[in-house]
Amino acid sequence: MKRTIIIAATLLVLQIGLVVALQFGGHTGSDISKPDAPLLGFAVDAVTALEITGPDNDRMVLQKSGGGWLLPDSFAAPASPEQVAALFTRLSGLKQGFAVATSSAAAKRFKVADDLFQRHVVLKAGAGVVGDLYVGTSPGFRQIHARKAGSEAVVVVELSTFELETGADKWLDKNMVQIKEEDIDTIAFSDFVLQPKDNAWQLADLPEGQVTDAKAAGDLVAKASGLTVQAVLKPQDVEPLFTTTPTLRYTITRKGGGAVEFRLVKGEGDSYVLKQSERDLYCKVHSLQVESLLIASRDSLIAKAAPTEPEKAAGESE
Numbered sequence: 001m002k003r004t005i006i007i008a009a010t011l012l013v014l015q016i017g018l019v020v021a022l023q024f025g026g027h028t029g030s031d032i033s034k035p036d037a038p039l040l041g042f043a044v045d046a047v048t049a050l051e052i053t054g055p056d057n058d059r060m061v062l063q064k065s066g067g068g069w070l071l072p073d074s075f076a077a078p079a080s081p082e083q084v085a086a087l088f089t090r091l092s093g094l095k096q097g098f099a100v101a102t103s104s105a106a107a108k109r110f111k112v113a114d115d116l117f118q119r120h121v122v123l124k125a126g127a128g129v130v131g132d133l134y135v136g137t138s139p140g141f142r143q144i145h146a147r148k149a150g151s152e153a154v155v156v157v158e159l160s161t162f163e164l165e166t167g168a169d170k171w172l173d174k175n176m177v178q179i180k181e182e183d184i185d186t187i188a189f190s191d192f193v194l195q196p197k198d199n200a201w202q203l204a205d206l207p208e209g210q211v212t213d214a215k216a217a218g219d220l221v222a223k224a225s226g227l228t229v230q231a232v233l234k235p236q237d238v239e240p241l242f243t244t245t246p247t248l249r250y251t252i253t254r255k256g257g258g259a260v261e262f263r264l265v266k267g268e269g270d271s272y273v274l275k276q277s278e279r280d281l282y283c284k285v286h287s288l289q290v291e292s293l294l295i296a297s298r299d300s301l302i303a304k305a306a307p308t309e310p311e312k313a314a315g316e317s318e
Contacts, residue, residue, distance in 0.1 A: 039094040039148060039157060042123055042130040047088065049124040054166040055117065062171065074168035077232045077281055078176050087163060091121070091131065099153035100145070110154050111136030112147035119164045135164060174228045177262075177276045177283065185255045187221055192298035194221055203301055213303040220296050224250060224262070227274065229283035238273045238282045241265045247272070248294055264290055 050062040062079055063072045069079040100110075107113040112134040123131030132149035139145065139156055146157045165171065186195045186204070193204040194217055201217035203210075246263040253259045261277040264285065272290045274283045 035095065035097050037096040039096050040091060040131040040133060042092065044088045044092050046125040046130060047123050048126055051122045052164050052166050053120040058166045060166045060168055060171060071168045071171060075232050075281055078173040079171045080173045083171060090159060090163060094157045097155040097157065099155055101154040102152045106154055107147055110145040112145055112154055118161055121164060135159065169231045172232065177227050177229060179225045179252055179260065181221060181225055183254050184225060184252055186253045187224055187250060189250045189296060211303040213301055217301050223292055225252060227285055227289055229285055231284040233273060233282045233284055235282055241273055242275060248290060
C-alpha cells in the first residue's frame with residue numbers, strides 16, 4: 001500500500017512538472033513572472049518617444065519636447081496632453097497575466113507576431129528602447145492579445161486598438177489655439193473692441209446712453225477664444241490663400257502682455273483655414289465655428305433699449 005502511494009505521488013509530481021513545462025517551455029526566466037507583475041515595467045517620466053505602427057505599416061510618432069508632446073511627422077504640431085497621459089497610464093498599468101499560448105504559430109494566430117500584428121508599440125528613452133509590445137486580436141470587450149518583444153508568451157491585457165490610433169489627427173491637440181478667457185485683456189475685431197469690466201464683457205468707447213449686450217458679448221468672446229481645430233494642413237497647399245485679405249481677422253491681447261492674431265480664410269468644403277500668429281501651423285477649422293464670428297458687429301453687441309410706457313401702450317392699442 002505504501003509503495004502504491006509513493007508511486008501515485010511520484011506520478012502526480014511528474015504530471016505537474018509536465019504541465020509547467022508545457023506552459024513555460026522555451027521561455028526565458030523573465031517570462032515566468034507573477035501574474036500581477038508589470039508587463040512592460042517602464043518609467044513613464046523616462047520615456048522620450050513613442051511609436052505606434054499599424055498592420056499596413058502606417059505609423060504615428062510622438063516626441064517629447066519640454067513638458068509636452070509633439071507629432072514630428074505632422075509639422076511638429078502639439079499632441080493632446082490628456083490623450084498621451086491616458087495612454088502612458090494604460091501601458092504602464094498592463095499586467096503580465098497568464099500566458100494563453102507560447103508558440104510562434106499561436107503568435108501568428110493571435111496577430112502578435114513580429115511580421116503579423118494589429119499594432120506594434122515601441123517606447124524609447126533617448127536612443128534606448130524601454131518597452132516593445134505587439135498587440136493583436138481581441139478575445140472580449142476592452143481586452144486584447146499582446147506579446148512582449150523577445151518573449152513567446154501571448155497574454156490577454158486590458159487595452160484596445162482604439163487607444164493605439166496610427167493617424168496623427170487622432171492625437172492632435174484640438175485645443176491648441178484656445179486662450180483662457182480669464183487671461184484676455186482685450187479682443188479686437190475690425191470695428192469694435194471688447195474688454196472685461198465689472199465681471200462682464202463690454203464694448204470699449206461706448207457713447208453715453210448705450211449699453212453692451214453682455215450675453216451676446218460673452219458668447220462672442222467664448223467662440224473667438226475657444227476655437228477647436230480638426231487637422232493640420234500642408235503649408236504648400238494653403239499658404240497661397242493668405243496672399244489676399246483674410247475673410248476674418250481679430251486680435252486677442254493677453255493680460256500679461258502680448259497680442260495673438262487670428263486670420264481665417266475660406267478653405268475647401270465646410271472648412272476655414274486658420275493661421276494663428278503664435279504658431280507656425282495652418283489649421284483646419286469647421287465653418288460652423290467661424291460663421292457666427294463673421295456676422296458679429298458693433299451694432300449687434302449693443303443692447304436694445306426697453307420700450308417706454310407710452311410706446312407699450314401704443315403697441316397694445318394697435
